[in-house]
Amino acid sequence: xxxxxxxxxxxxxxxxxxxxxxxxxxxxxxxxxxxxxxxxxxxxxxxxxxxxxxxxxxxxxxxxxxxxxxxxxxxxxxxxxxxxxxxxxxxxxxxxxxxxx
Numbered sequence: 001x002x003x004x005x006x007x008x009x010x011x012x013x014x015x016x017x018x019x020x021x022x023x024x025x026x027x028x029x030x031x032x033x034x035x036x037x038x039x040x041x042x043x044x045x046x047x048x049x050x051x052x053x054x055x056x057x058x059x060x061x062x063x064x065x066x067x068x069x070x071x072x073x074x075x076x077x078x079x080x081x082x083x084x085x086x087x088x089x090x091x092x093x094x095x096x097x098x099x100x101x
């Protein structure tokens with residue numbers, strides 16, 4: 001049963017995947033190939049991004065930032081497809097990302 005729908009980064013999703021079935025173990029191994037942060041770091045980064053108070057920074061963008069960890073404005077702008085960030089907003093977000101690299 002689906003209790004709620006919130007965007008999760010791949011790192012956060014690993015917290016909810018069990019290790020009781022072979023299929024769950026395989027999914028976890030697959031995700032770990034692409035994830036650069038553990039779920040605790042991902043939650044900490046999510047909290048820092050949310051605390052920036054940027055109106056354009058929606059939950060689905062935050063999860064993609066955590067998944068991709070963009071290092072430059074050009075990469076960051078590829079995540080924000082329907083809005084554009086000004087230089088100050090981009091700098092704030094990239095500063096948070098650089099803390100977790």
